[in-house]
Amino acid sequence: xxxxxxxAYMILNHxxxxxxxxxxxxGVSALTRLLVLAPGLVVGDEQDRLVRKAAxxxxxxxxxxxCGGQKWTxxxxxxxxxxxxxxxxxx
Numbered sequence: 755x756x757x758x759x760x761x762a763y764m765i766l767n768h769x770x771x772x773x774x775x776x777x778x779x780x781g782v783s784a785l786t787r788l789l790v791l792a793p794g795l796v797v798g799d800e801q802d803r804l805v806r807k808a809a810x811x812x813x814x815x816x817x818x819x820x821c822g823g824q825k826w827t828x829x830x831x832x833x834x835x836x837x838x839x840x841x842x843x844x845x
Contacts, residue, residue, distance in 0.1 A: 757819055781820030787813045 765772035794806040
């Protein structure tokens with residue numbers, strides 16, 4: 755949700771182009787981290803793999819958000835036209 759908040763900030767203060775650039779840069783960063791972490795999922799002892807898997811899942815989620823796959827975050831941020839805040843009438 756922090757990334758969605760930053761995305762909303764970028765839209766409000768810097769425009770949609772900057773917000774899209776932020777989302778793209780975040781996705782590229784997450785993809786790079788996933789590529790670096792992937793070999794670690796099969797190497798090392800069980801405890802190390804569990805820690806790496808948690809990190810992998812975190813960046814997979816970030817990549818999903820950057821591609822628009824985390825739609826649930828829209829419920830909490832009015833970064834898109836027509837989005838409503840939680841607890842508001844009509845939603």
